[in-house]
Amino acid sequence: MAKSLLTTSLSARTKLLQTGVSLYNTSHGFHEEEVKKILEQFPGGSIDLQKNQNGIGILTLNNPNKMNAFSGVMMLQLLERVIELENWTEGKGLIVHGAKNTFCSGSDLNAVKALSTSENGVALSMFMQNTLTRFMRLPLISVALVQGWAMGGGAEFTTACDFRLMTVESVIRFVHKEMGIVPSWGGASRLVEIIGSRQALKVLSGTLKLDSKKALNMGFVDEVLQSSDEAKALEEAQEWLEQFVSGPPEVIRGLKKSVCSGRELYLEEALQNERDVLATLWGGPANLDAIAKRGKHTK
Structure with a gap:
C-alpha cells in the first residue's frame, strides 16, 4: 500500500512539470473561473509580449502611471502570456522588464483594498502562485531586467526568473512585512532557494533595500548593467542572455x-x-x- 501511494505521488509530481498543467484545481479549493471574474473588475495597464525571430521574447509590465503595479486585468493577462509562451516552440529565452524605467511596484492598491477578506487573499495567492510556477517551468531561459524599483509582488516576480540583472540605480525590496503580510506569490520559497534561508530571512524580516551592489554581493542578481537608459539596458540584457541561448531551440x-x-x-x-x-x-x-x-x- 505504502509503495503504491508513493508511486502515485511521484507520478503526480512528474505530471505537474508538464507544460500547461496548473498547480491548483478544485480539489485544492481553487476555482479559477471565479477568481478570473473577480480580477476582471480591476482594469488598468497591460502585459505586452514581443516574440523575436532570434528566439528571445520580451515581456513588458506596462502600467507606468502606477509604477507598473499589477491590476487585476494584468494578472489575467500574465496567465494568458504564459500560456502563449508555453506554446512558442521556437522560443529559447525571455526578458521580463517594466515600462518607463521601472520594474514593478507590486499589486495595485485599489484591488488590494477591495479584496480585503482572507478568502479573497488566499484565492489571489493561489492564482498568482499557479501563474508564476507555470512561468518558472517554461522551457525558456528567463531574465528579469530590474530598472528602477521592484517592490512587493514585483520583487517576487524576479524570483520566478532564472536570472536577474539590475541597473546601477535600481532597488529590489520585499515590503510585505510593512503591509502586515508575507510574500504570497511564491516569492519567499524561491528566495530561499536563490540565496539561502538565513539571507532570505534577513531580506524579508528587515524589508531590506537591495541596491544593485548589495544584491550582487549576496548572489541574488547575476550582473549589474552599465547603462541605466531604458533602451540601452534592454539591449545589454539581450546581449547577456544570448550567451546562454545560442544554439538550436530544442x-x-x-x-x-x-x-x-x-x-x-x-x-x-x-x-x-x-x-x-x-x-x-x-x-x-x-x-x-x-x-x-x-x-x-x-x-
Missing part, C-alpha cells in the same frame, strides 16, 4: 526542462526526465550536425 529548451526536473523532482524522477528529454534529441538534426562538426570542437 536543445536549449531540453536543458531548461532538465534543470527544472532536477530542482523540483526526486532524483529517480529527475533521471527519468533526463532520459525522456534525451530521447527527443539523440539522433536528431542538432545532434547529427554536431557530430559531423566534431573536429571543429577540439580546435
Whole structure:
C-alpha cells in the first residue's frame, strides 16, 4: 500500500512539470473561473509580449502611471502570456522588464483594498502562485531586467526568473512585512532557494533595500548593467542572455526542462526526465550536425 501511494505521488509530481498543467484545481479549493471574474473588475495597464525571430521574447509590465503595479486585468493577462509562451516552440529565452524605467511596484492598491477578506487573499495567492510556477517551468531561459524599483509582488516576480540583472540605480525590496503580510506569490520559497534561508530571512524580516551592489554581493542578481537608459539596458540584457541561448531551440529548451526536473523532482524522477528529454534529441538534426562538426570542437 505504502509503495503504491508513493508511486502515485511521484507520478503526480512528474505530471505537474508538464507544460500547461496548473498547480491548483478544485480539489485544492481553487476555482479559477471565479477568481478570473473577480480580477476582471480591476482594469488598468497591460502585459505586452514581443516574440523575436532570434528566439528571445520580451515581456513588458506596462502600467507606468502606477509604477507598473499589477491590476487585476494584468494578472489575467500574465496567465494568458504564459500560456502563449508555453506554446512558442521556437522560443529559447525571455526578458521580463517594466515600462518607463521601472520594474514593478507590486499589486495595485485599489484591488488590494477591495479584496480585503482572507478568502479573497488566499484565492489571489493561489492564482498568482499557479501563474508564476507555470512561468518558472517554461522551457525558456528567463531574465528579469530590474530598472528602477521592484517592490512587493514585483520583487517576487524576479524570483520566478532564472536570472536577474539590475541597473546601477535600481532597488529590489520585499515590503510585505510593512503591509502586515508575507510574500504570497511564491516569492519567499524561491528566495530561499536563490540565496539561502538565513539571507532570505534577513531580506524579508528587515524589508531590506537591495541596491544593485548589495544584491550582487549576496548572489541574488547575476550582473549589474552599465547603462541605466531604458533602451540601452534592454539591449545589454539581450546581449547577456544570448550567451546562454545560442544554439538550436530544442536543445536549449531540453536543458531548461532538465534543470527544472532536477530542482523540483526526486532524483529517480529527475533521471527519468533526463532520459525522456534525451530521447527527443539523440539522433536528431542538432545532434547529427554536431557530430559531423566534431573536429571543429577540439580546435
